[in-house]
Amino acid sequence: MSSIARRGLITAAAAVIAVAALSAQEPAVTVIKAGKLIDTVTGQVLANQTIVIKGDTIEAIGASLAVPAGAAIIDLSGAVVLPGLIDMHVHINGQARSSTAPTSSSSARAPAC
DSSP states (O other): OOHHHHHHHHHHHHHHHHHHHHHHSOOOEEEEEEEEEEOTTTOOEEEEEEEEEETTEEEEEESSOOOOTTOEEEEEEEEEEOTTOOOOOOOOOSOOOOSSSOOTTSSOOOOOO
16 A cells, blocks of 8 residues: 555544544533523423533523532523523514605505505
8 A cells, every 4th residue: 555545544534533533522511690580381480599510402501500510600580581482573563665666755546545
């Protein structure tokens, strides 16, 4: 085997090992300190809760959970938290604008019904 082929093989092997090592790492851990938490199962509002998130999964919720070493901490102790909720509502105000749409200063008016 030539030295160029050997170097290419070593480089490829190193890349495979690096990718395997990166994918084997533990997911990031984030801790949210919530002032109030709405429990949608029981309907209760719980005070001073800790939410532990590993990767993209909520691992634990409770009042006296230990914060894992190295976790990123988000302090929402002055807020109400509802885990898993995505606020999908929108407010539609005014008129859509485009290059052909009349503006408020335009003399164009809608016909009277």
